[in-house]
Amino acid sequence: MRLFLAVFALICVSAWAQSPHRDLYLYKGPDREKRLLEGAQKEKRAVVYTSLNLKDSVPIVQAFKKKYGVEIELWRSSSERVLQRALTEARAGRFAVDGFELNGPEMEALYREGLLEEFWSPQLVNIPAQAIPKHRHYVADRLNFFTIAYNTRLVKPDEVPNSYQDLLDPRWMGRLGLEASEVDWFGSMVKAMGETRGLEFFRKLALQKPQLRTGHTLMGGLVASGEIPLAASLYNHNAERLIVTGAPIKWKALTPTFGRPNAVAVAKRAERPYAALLFADFMLSLEGQRLIKERNRVPASNKVDSNLNDFPYQMIDPAVVIDEADKWEKLWSQIFLKGQAVKREGE
Numbered sequence: 001m002r003l004f005l006a007v008f009a010l011i012c013v014s015a016w017a018q019s020p021h022r023d024l025y026l027y028k029g030p031d032r033e034k035r036l037l038e039g040a041q042k043e044k045r046a047v048v049y050t051s052l053n054l055k056d057s058v059p060i061v062q063a064f065k066k067k068y069g070v071e072i073e074l075w076r077s078s079s080e081r082v083l084q085r086a087l088t089e090a091r092a093g094r095f096a097v098d099g100f101e102l103n104g105p106e107m108e109a110l111y112r113e114g115l116l117e118e119f120w121s122p123q124l125v126n127i128p129a130q131a132i133p134k135h136r137h138y139v140a141d142r143l144n145f146f147t148i149a150y151n152t153r154l155v156k157p158d159e160v161p162n163s164y165q166d167l168l169d170p171r172w173m174g175r176l177g178l179e180a181s182e183v184d185w186f187g188s189m190v191k192a193m194g195e196t197r198g199l200e201f202f203r204k205l206a207l208q209k210p211q212l213r214t215g216h217t218l219m220g221g222l223v224a225s226g227e228i229p230l231a232a233s234l235y236n237h238n239a240e241r242l243i244v245t246g247a248p249i250k251w252k253a254l255t256p257t258f259g260r261p262n263a264v265a266v267a268k269r270a271e272r273p274y275a276a277l278l279f280a281d282f283m284l285s286l287e288g289q290r291l292i293k294e295r296n297r298v299p300a301s302n303k304v305d306s307n308l309n310d311f312p313y314q315m316i317d318p319a320v321v322i323d324e325a326d327k328w329e330k331l332w333s334q335i336f337l338k339g340q341a342v343k344r345e346g347e
Contacts, residue, residue: 021273025119025266032122036281037068039274045071046275049086051079051102051262056295063291064282070275079103080344083110090115095269098276100138101283104261105184107138108318117268119277123284126303130315131261140261140300141283142292143309146185149220149239149251154229164189164254167232168204176210177228178336179219181344184321185233187328188258192314199331205232206335214343224249236308241296253311260316261300 019025027035040046050057054076061072075097077085083106089096090113100107100116110116116137124132124139131140148161161167167176190198211228213219220238222228224247239251264283266276282288289299298308333339 019117019268021266021268021270022117024273025117025277028120036274036278040068040070040272040278043070043272043275045073046098046270046272046279047073047075047096048099048101048276048279049075049077049082049097050100051077051082051106056297057101059295060283060288060291063287064279067282067287068278070278072275072279078344079106082106086110086115087113090269095267095271097267098270098272099267099279100263100265101141102262104138104140104263104316104318105321107263107265108133108322110265111135111137112322115268116265119266119280121277121281121284123281123286126286126289126301127284128300128302131300133318138263138265139280139284140263140315141288142262143259143298143300143315144235144237144262145253145257145259145298145308145313146182146233147236147239147251147253147257148230148232149223149234149236149249150230151223151226151228152248152250154226160252161230161254164201164232167230168201168208172208172230174209174211175229176205176208177219177222177231177234178205178210178212179216179231179233180212180214180337181342182233183325183329183332183342184260184316185258186332187320187324188314188316189256190328190331191320192256192258199335202335210336212336220249237297240308244296253313255312257311257313258316259298259309259313261318 057074057076061074064072079102082102086097118136127139150160193201210232213222216235216238219231219234220242223231224242234251236251239249242249264280266280270276286303289301289304292299293304293306299306329342333342
């Protein structure tokens with residue numbers, strides 16, 4: 001993925017090597033909650049960079065402020081731009097950000113550049129193991145699951161695919177939609193199927209002449225309107241948001257179902273570490289997870305009931321997305337884009 005090409009340009013800066021807040025971030029004492037709250041209220045605010053749109057993120061930070069009396073100042077942009085801004089500021093010796101909430105691959109890039117710190121939270125007990133990387137420098141708070149979605153007026157119940165192979169049925173010729181930047185889903189699917197078999201499947205899928213569009217929200221709208229009867233890859237929360245408005249759309253998880261994590265993290269050189277860690281706690285707590293669910297997003301917690309994650313799934317490994325990005329992007333471009341560059345959606 002080209003968004004990571006900028007990462008190699010930064011060399012390790014000695015100032016990043018050791019966090020002044022590590023003891024705080026890993027503290028497990030019985031007075032932890034009291035200590036965090038008192039420290040955060042003295043700091044009064046935290047600066048968080050996020051890719052979560054303001055329609056969803058603002059109600060969450062308002063609830064946080066109401067509960068703790070601490071402000072969260074958001075800077076919102078695409079995950080790629082958040083990554084670029086954080087790296088640029090760090091290179092200039094400026095550490096304005098206290099915490100992050102953004103896409104897993106960009107979090108992995110921030111970890112590799114030494115901008116995050118490992119942290120502990122009592123809320124981790126409710127987060128599935130596959131949502132926490134081994135290095136523990138970020139934790140998934142919400143998930144984006146790749147599912148199929150279809151227009152219920154145009155696709156009969158007995159026509160709904162039960163497997164990815166069903167997408168190759170002649171009835172779907174020219175009637176499929178495919179998000180144009182699904183490189184990490186594509187790579188994960190090919191690896192799960194076995195590379196030879198997986199690439200063969202996707203080449204056959206390309207022969208179905210899918211309509212490519214950039215953006216899961218756009219794709220969901222096109223399926224709901226009937227312009228595209230069936231989407232081969234759509235975040236199920238995008239479909240769910242349309243379902244609750246009465247739109248004629250349903251989603252279905254096929255095997256394998258892959259999820260892309262969005263995660264929270266604390267900055268290694270945060271100016272306001274107490275407030276940053278308190279915010280991470282809140283996002284992972286049952287209260288924060290329920291707020292995520294109320295926004296028709298997919299909570300990571302096992303303790304928050306949601307049909308949006310009630311099926312077997314695998315997580316896309318952000319490290320694999322980075323390390324093998326060039327390979328999968330090149331293959332995707334060759335198969336679906338006639339060699340053109342991949343254009344990504346805003347979030």
